[in-house]
Amino acid sequence: MKTVILTLKESDATDWRMNWPTSTVLAIFAIALGGCVQVSAPEEPIVIELNIRVQQTVDVNLTEDVENLIENNPELFPE
Amino acid sequence: MNIPKMTRNRTKIAGLLAVIAAIGGVAVMAPAQGSAVTQAISAGVVGETASGYLGFAQTPSAELRAQVDAINLGRRSAYSDLAQQRGTTRQQVAAETACSRLSSINPGGAYQLRDGVWRTRGSAPIPTPDYC
Numbered sequence: 001m002k003t004v005i006l007t008l009k010e011s012d013a014t015d016w017r018m019n020w021p022t023s024t025v026l027a028i029f030a031i032a033l034g035g036c037v038q039v040s041a042p043e044e045p046i047v048i049e050l051n052i053r054v055q056q057t058v059d060v061n062l063t064e065d066v067e068n069l070i071e072n073n074p075e076l077f078p079e
Numbered sequence: 080m081n082i083p084k085m086t087r088n089r090t091k092i093a094g095l096l097a098v099i100a101a102i103g104g105v106a107v108m109a110p111a112q113g114s115a116v117t118q119a120i121s122a123g124v125v126g127e128t129a130s131g132y133l134g135f136a137q138t139p140s141a142e143l144r145a146q147v148d149a150i151n152l153g154r155r156s157a158y159s160d161l162a163q164q165r166g167t168t169r170q171q172v173a174a175e176t177a178c179s180r181l182s183s184i185n186p187g188g189a190y191q192l193r194d195g196v197w198r199t200r201g202s203a204p205i206p207t208p209d210y211c
Contacts, residue, residue, distance in 0.1 A: 076153045
């Protein structure tokens with residue numbers, strides 16, 4: 001990510017002397033794109049992964065508890 | 080002196096016999112109750128439901144209904160306790176139990192999934208629903 005942003009800024013600087021409107025548009029795009037990528041990429045995947053792990057742990061524990069519940073209360077679970 | 084003592088002893092023995100008879104009666108009654116429900120399960124009258132409770136695939140006798148209702152009340156209480164211990168809901172525990180029970184249904188036994196349809200297990204095991 002950092003490499004991409006730097007490259008855009010360098011080209012931005014060279015464009016600045018030669019072509020005013022192009023460099024301005026490029027600069028706006030670069031800032032906009034840089035902002036988008038930087039905000040979304042690092043935060044969301046970590047949060048989702050943690051949620052899945054926690055949910056799985058709860059499910060596994062509950063399944064074990066439920067098996068114990070059934071075993072310990074045969075009168076409630078006739079077959 | 081001897082006569083009242085003997086009477087007392089007789090009373091004691093009679094009381095002891097009554098206690099033994101009562102315990103015996105309870106011991107005999109308990110499995111009998113269980114077996115009525117067990118028989119109904121084998122016959123496909125009573126079966127497991129996706130809600131985690133027993134249900135009726137066919138109309139039961141009043142006696143059978145009362146016994147199944149008692150079991151379901153006991154389950155409800157057990158689900159509540161476990162849910163509280165694990166910080167989850169009673170419904171979550173009940174649903175998890177229902178999933179577990181599906182694999183314990185014998186061939187010929189009735190079961191009801193979330194679609195509300197009563198089915199009878201054939202020789203093949205019941206396919207696990209995707210929510211389990």
